[in-house]
């Protein structure tokens with residue numbers, strides 16, 4: 020998809036679909052007012068008939084509007100003018116993106132970025148708009164066989180972003196960022212959606228190597244032997260029931276000076292979670308192919324960061340394995356020794372994410388990180404607590420937590436913090452090891468993070484539980500590409516802070 024930005028008013032523009040915003044009760048944006056004037060009041064008259072619903076994100080198409088050079092005008096409702104904010108803005112650009120991705124026009128012009136969202140700078144809106152439009156073009160096709168869509172692809176290929184503002188370099192770079200983030204999301208979505216018989220640990224490692232070829236990213240892949248030599252007994256214990264070779268993927272993106280401390284991203288890469296011997300029930304178990312979405316978000320973020328050529332150092336670590344029951348599988352009650360030397364009584368083999376992450380978090384120490392962020396579809400409890408709107412956030416450093424919360428708000432890919440108080444640590448007591456791997460019925464997301472916190476004492480650390488946000492279930496089942504926007508935003512902000 021090709022994006023350009025132009026200064027101007029919309030009525031003279033020759034294009035397939037022209038997108039303009041309208042507030043509830045027919046209150047026109049500047050762009051819509053210009054069209055209305057050119058059409059001698061026709062636009063306002065059409066709106067007066069109730070053609071467009073007041074709810075933000077509603078759309079209506081008008082063909083061959085008089086006085087306008089475009090084939091069709093797509094009116095997008097921005098909701099009530101005095102209630103216009105983040106949610107209405109997201110709904111409006113989402114609707115615009117969907118209509119352009121599925122509509123008949125090859126070329127489109129979009130006038131939405133001038134809509135003034137309180138607290139959001141113009142460049143920010145431009146980035147989000149671009150990202151939404153590019154992201155809406157993602158399609159899953161890889162395994163569709165006869166159902167593969169062979170008809171020529173519909174949807175806009177060229178998009179002009181129209182504004183009344185003077186164009187600046189910052190605007191051009193905002194558009195590039197939006198595209199890069201969408202590209203990262205597309206990779207994360209594709210990996211998430213691929214079935215577990217294709218998206219194996221080996222496939223994740225191959226994807227990382229592919230990124231290494233495409234961009235300036237160094238990729239190392241450690242094999243089972245290497246993990247054993249490093250003493251990763253906890254990670255190894257999860258791999259025992261599976262016939263798929265586990266992979267421990269390490270990626271280095273160096274955009275800043277060699278000495279600058281890296282941000283380390285650690286992604287849970289369980290390519291299928293059966294629960295192991297603590298087998299999960301059958302219903303919806305297929306969705307456990309998404310248990311590598313943390314890993315996918317690290318790969319997607321690397322792609323976005325490399326595409327933007329951000330001046331920052333980033334290390335990505337992905338412990339990847341299946342969690343299967345099998346003759347060699349770990350049994351409830353087994354005690355294993357982690358790379359840190361701490362022993363773990365595995366009381367439930369379905370709490371496997373923390374078992375692979377803890378060794379990856381210990382491994383992360385060698386990079387002397389500026390901070391470490393792990394991303395994991397870690398607990399069903401997180402979905403119970405927060406639903407599917409924000410990711411869960413827990414951290415051993417309030418400054419880092421604040422930064423991530425703010426980047427969540429800025430990107431629209433939000434997180435919500437839960438406490439990591441000392442009192443919860445008691446719940447992990449074991450009679451036979453330094454800790455158990457589960458904390459009982461209550462506060463499951465917090466006790467999971469408490470477990471991880473025992474391996475992150477050497478650095479500033481935050482944990483994102485994306486169990487509720489990485490994919491949607493039901494009819495529209497599919498990966499969301501989250502939290503690539505949040506992580507990208509964080510790295511953009513960090514790279515700008517370092518540069519200034």
Ligand code: BES
Pocket residue numbers: 292294310367369370371372396397398399400402457458463486487
């Ligand atoms: N991958 C799951 C978490 C999960 C479950 C994410 C459902 C999204 C939807 C994780 O490995 C798991 O099984 N966690 C257990 C932990 C429990 C055994 C302490 C859970 O949440 O039930």
Ligand code: MN
Pocket residue numbers: 292294342368369370371372
């Ligand atoms: Mn599990």
Ligand code: ZN
Pocket residue numbers: 289292310369371372396397
């Ligand atoms: Zn899992």
